[in-house]
Amino acid sequence: MEKLSSQLLDLLTAFFQTYPPVYFKKGEIILRPDRIPSGVYCIENGYVKVYFLSEQGDERLHIIYKKEDIFPLIWAFKNTTKEVFYEALTDITLRMVPKEKFLNFIKQKPLLLLILIERLIDIFDIHVNRVRNLEITSSYPRLISRLLFLSARFGKKVKNQMIIDLPLTHKEIASSINMTRETVSRECQKLVKKGLIRQKNHLIIIPDLEKLEKETALHYERVLI
Known part of the structure; x- marks a missing residue:
């Protein structure tokens, strides 16, 4: 299973790498709640933090994405956005795939859903950990x-x-x-x-x-x- 997951991850990464890199400097906003995402992103290097703003305007950090993480998956599959900001925590390189191209590729390679399910479980586990904390x-x-x-x-x-x-x-x-x-x-x-x-x-x-x-x-x- 571990070998299969590695092969599937390589396949998914190779797909994202067929699209040109997108660069963001530390502190730049990648996604914001008042705009529809341009596509689905995969992190090639660097970190992305996801947060919402409190009524007082304070950041409330939800999650930090790292290399090979993909976002925003909820929007990709359910077409819904959250009231959160995605910001470059460091200088980063991303690969961005148009949503329809991403979904079509997944339909052609349904085993890739195993990787995406693993990622969604990881995200769920991170949020559970935060609640417990x-x-x-x-x-x-x-x-x-x-x-x-x-x-x-x-x-x-x-x-x-x-x-x-x-x-x-x-x-x-x-x-x-x-x-x-x-x-x-x-x-x-x-x-x-x-x-x-x-x-x-x-x-x-x-x-x-x-x-x-x-x-x-x-x-x-x-x-x-």
Whole structure:
């Protein structure tokens, strides 16, 4: 199954690569809620953040897409858009395919639906994780929980330490877990002082993942009913 998934992903990636690259600089808006998307995008490199604006105009980060992620799939299949913005978190290269061309290709290669279902399940799992994270009332374990999630999704192991290979500011972390930037900065300093994380060039380094997991258990115990 894993080999088949890899082959299908290669096929889908090759299809997107038949279309010219589209470039966005960090901070540029790719999609916005008041405009119909131009097509379906696949990320060739870089990161895209998806967020909505609160009534006060504050960002509320939903999800971050990475290399080989495809969006917006809900619009592609259901023709509905959400009240969210897609913004380049870094300089990025995308491939954009017109919606009808994308759907026709999927119809011709129905096994590709396996890849798309996997992606949709991943997105669902990310949103479930975010809801569970917001159920943690204390800021310290909530932040740790978020860092563990980010390490699982974006982490790279280098010399027995985990690097969250994603340039996030404290403000962006805060917007994803309904906290203020000041609170995130304060709680991060606690983790730094305990030697549980290090920060360098907007990257977070976790020297010992197991110790960070144990720190969560010390400060948050989920009640099972």
